[in-house]
Amino acid sequence: MSNDTFSERRTYPKGLKGIIANESALSDVRGEEGRLLYLGYDIDDLVEMCCFEEVVYLLLNKRLPNRDELEGIKNRLRSDRDLPQPVLDFFKTATKSARPMSALRTAVSMLGMYDDRTKDPGQLKEIGLSLIAKVPVMVAYYYRLCQGLDLPPVREDLSESEHFLWLLKGEEPNPDEAHILDVAYILHADHGMNASTFAARVCIATLSDMYSAITAAIGTLKGPLHGGANEGVIEMLKEIGTEDGVDSYIEDKLSRKEKIMGMGHRVYRVLDPRAPHLRRMAIRLSSKIGEPKWIRMSERIAKLVRERKGLNANVDFYSATVYYSIGIPTRLFTAIFSIARCSGWVAQVLEQMEDNTLYRPLTLYTGPKDRIPVPTIDMR
Secondary structure (H helix, E strand, C coil): CCHHHHHHHCCCCHHHCCCCCCCCCCEEEECCCCEEEECCEEHHHHHHHCCHHHHHHHHHHCCCCCHHHHHHHHHHHHCCCCCCHHHHHHHHHCCCCCCHHHHHHHHHHHHHHCCHHHHCHHHHHHHHHHHHHHHHHHHHHHHHHHCCCCCCCCCCCCCHHHHHHHHHHCCCCCHHHHHHHHHHHHHHCCCCCCHHHHHHHHHHHCCCCHHHHHHHHHHHHCCCCCCCHHHHHHHHHHHHCCHHHHHHHHHHHHHCCCCCCCECCCCCCCCCCCHHHHHHHHHHHHHHCCCCHHHHHHHHHHHHHHHHHCCCECHHHHHHHHHHHCCCCHHHHHHHHHHHHHHHHHHHHHHHCCCCCCCCCCCCCCCCCCCCCCCCCCCC
8 A cells, every 4th residue: 555545545643642552451541431440450449458569469460469479479579679780880880960760771771781581581570570679779779879878788678668768768668658659659550551661562572671671661751741740740849939829830831832740641531540649648748747838739730720721630740749748859750650660561561472463553654755866976
């Protein structure tokens, strides 16, 4: 079929919007209903009844664990947190001005150089578990080195959320903060064929390796139109500064047709089902730390944008306030997203390889046609 015929007989959605590219049993994103389910379990129930490690097991094994299996995956993750010395040396010598996501992307790629299991396709799951365990350590360690701080030793007596807070702050984790982070991890674990997941599946579909796939996903997530949006939200709040400045700031943004960070979603046509959980936590935290202006500003922004543009807050909008309130530095917000989403990326890679097909969409050529080259020199 020629490109002319293609364009005449068929319109196409830019960015593959609305196109079904594969089948998946992992996460069910119901945009019209505002629901998110992992393997048939509603996200509302999972955050109330499960810990993050249970959700990791669910995504990787397509069922929830029993008690022994839960202890097994907890121990498996806890035993694989140590980093190879070359990766630690890289963090120590790397520029301290780089964004954490850039450092993480490079470090994950480096890990693949020191793992002989990449030669064995049967080791994909084991490598994936190793990455889920190591990504939080790499995020915390790079940040502390950038701040000139020492590196707390990895421990095997803490949950995933507790351990990250221990490494980040160098002190025993606050149980309430650990629980909040655990919920945030669950909410961010997987989300259908989002851009970073698509990148991971496209990469592994070529029969590359797990490290390459997760590196591709991290490079995709770091963009401000994907995972980087939560950093933009807190920067927006800081730029506004006071509650009195919200209305004029938003009106100016809307008049210029500029994007309001954290508002709207590519799939959800109603409220993002993850947002209410984070909103409740943001309200509670703002009250607890005695700094309620952030949530009040957020609520006013959400109300104005909903009334003016019909857009609802997404997961990034309230996660920014939550992370900020539990003492996570702004520059780590997207990296926190990657810690949680690594479990989903690994699960999606494993699922891709169950019935692999190479991704090869068409493109509609729009360039010049039937041109004849003019020699720049005499060819005789």
